Amino acid sequence: MTQESLDTGCYDVVVVGSGAAGLTAALSAKVTNPDLRILVVDKAPREWRGGNGYFTAGAYRTAHDGLPSLLPLVSNVPSELEDKIDLAPYTAEDFGNDLQRVTGGRSDKDLGAVLIEDSLDTVRWLKENGNVVWWLSFRRQAYEVQGRWKFWGGLALTVKDGGKGLIKNLSEAVTAKGIVTSFDTKVERLLLDKSGGIAGVETTKSGNADSTSQLHAPSVILCAGGFEASRELRKTFMGPGWELAHVRGTPYNTGDMLLAALDLDARKAGDYSHTGCHSVSWDADSSPDGGDRDKTNEFTKSGYPLGLMLNIRGQRFVDEGFDLRNYTYAMFGRAILEQPEGLAFQVWDADAVGWLREEEYRDDIVRKIRAESIEELAEKLAAEGLRDSQAFVETINDYNAAVRAHREEYPDAKLDPSIKDGLSTQSSRMALKLPKSNWALPVVKGPFTAVRVTSGITFSFGGLAVEPSTANVVRNDGSCIPGLFAAGEMVGGLFYANYPGGSGLTAGAVFGRRAGVGAAKRASGTI
Incomplete structure (x- = not known):
């Protein structure tokens, strides 16, 4: 025109x-x-x-009657996969x-x-x-558990190729x-x-x-x-x-x-208050003034439920597992911004890092800091803004002790990232002041991985x-x-x-x- x-x-x-x-x-x-x-x-x-x-x-979040009401919409579910999907109604x-x-x-x-x-x-x-073109969101909203795809968090539909x-x-x-x-x-x-x-x-x-x-x-x-x-x-x-x-x-x-x-x-x-926006955990190395048209959503760092987040003083500041990711990611950006210098570190051990989504955490999309011990990781993070390396190590050690105490008291508890599984840091013998309420995996096996994050504002x-x-x-x-x-x-x-x-x-x-x-x-x- x-x-x-x-x-x-x-x-x-x-x-x-x-x-x-x-x-x-x-x-x-x-x-x-x-x-x-x-x-x-x-x-x-x-x-x-x-x-x-x-x-x-x-x-797109929608009310639906379960898998039968969504199958006619989507184009990525072959017939042989249908009976391997657990997708409950979301009324x-x-x-x-x-x-x-x-x-x-x-x-x-x-x-x-x-x-x-x-x-x-x-x-x-x-x-x-x-x-x-609608797809079931296997990659972001389902975990494969014992050969079955278990959808979680009331969110099942996505668009082919995303935004x-x-x-x-x-x-x-x-x-x-x-x-x-x-x-x-x-x-x-x-x-x-x-x-x-x-x-x-x-x-x-x-x-x-x-x-x-x-x-x-x-x-x-x-x-x-x-x-x-x-x-x-x-x-x-x-x-x-x-x-x-x-x-x-x-x-x-x-x-x-x-x-x-x-x-x-x-x-x-x-x-319109200080809580008035959707803001996520976001790659601290990203541009502050606008997104990347090629990488789009890939700077999001939403793998915290299976790991820990610590601020530059070496302290945890949120319960990473108090709810499913779908109900926490839009508010944790604010929690990070409220920390000193608006920065934090996400941390996982060698076993937990395998759960991270490739689109957010592959090596060519985010800079990872790796070390063979927690002490070495703290030393490396000092060059990334960590102010108190000793507190960082003590926080993770205290967390691991609380995880061990919970496992000893509840030996039958099992990890299931598709539900709030109750794997926590709280037991009769030891309870953290700031709990991790679910998916409390130990951070004990090297190599350890950390990612530096800040707050990414999405919409007001x-x-x-x-x-x-x-x-x-x-x-x-x-x-x-x-x-x-x-x-x-x-x-x-x-x-x-x-x-x-x-x-x-x-x-x-x-x-x-x-x-x-x-x-x-x-x-x-x-x-």
Whole structure:
């Protein structure tokens, strides 16, 4: 599309953002009314298309009735493998309980009900309308135990080729339906009509401040991500220290559309406190200001449940095994950031290191520090920022003593990483002040391996209030802003301090789909 056509553009729906939620919203609007003229705009250049969705593992959390309800969706399960899979139903009640449990009961129940109710149907819709290729997530969400694949943590579906595959599938579907995307196009402000409803957007082209265009449209869907890539807004909304986090995904999610909506008296919703983001254990050697388009999610370091994490003072600071990884990884980035210098070390012995996922821990993706003894490892880590080598050794020795005491008291306890197995550091003879509640493997066999990690921020939880059934943005007085919709990271109220893994992409799709329907109906004059 040329700049001239944008200068005089009249559209039915303008979608701001080319990530998974934005592409889903555009598809939804077009499916609702194929005659509509729909435009997707993104301030990022084409080579950065896809927002944060591109950097994900492509996992979608859905309620389902077990393996029989998922097999028709996926393409990576040969018939001879079907009877070797243990994949229990994950009911709407299970999903709701997990959502409320990990958010401390603060997740908006109406938003959550829509998310859960629509989750499986939206996955089916994405396959039919978005060309999304679904797989069972053997590599990330199952362990092979005694010849059977045991899925765990309520999360089973992923997209072939992860976030890269997801954005490729959705982008191709959008193009096939005649929806145009204009990159390097920044929305400077939202336009209103005389009645206070949306009338379009004002844009400029990247690098050309004189290229102002007014794109008229009765419906605008905001899918421009959160404010996680803005050091200034992270510090403003979440407090000092957050400006030091590494940006896990796109550097273009800087909160512009959030601020533009707030200027229209849109209501804030969600967690704007110091706990208000998804942040993971992240490779400390990574770039601080944006993700890597080739390596995407591979800088995540989520192998801590079968190992230990110690700060630069040589102390553990989290219970690495208090819950399944799906319910802890989005909050442990914050725990690392709160440590001195925002750094920590993950540690495993020779037996445990075999459980690490290759995509996150292979030698060409992360720098490993190895040693034949814990004392030697501490000496090497001193050059990596460890301040107290003696405390490091004592912490691991105390941990190993507690593990031995537990094994002596519970000799029948067995490791099973697919469940909370009760292998812990707590026994009647010895109990650590900070326990490791599950998967407490001893750290005794060399060579020992350590990886240096920091906090990688994925997306911010603070966003806009929306009416759950339509994703229409709500004002402070409770009324809706006519024609303004939101989806993806811009919807606030679902997540507080933590989230169930895979629910972010699902939420983006569910509310993107609903926003597309609402925007299409307004543009068609049916609402």
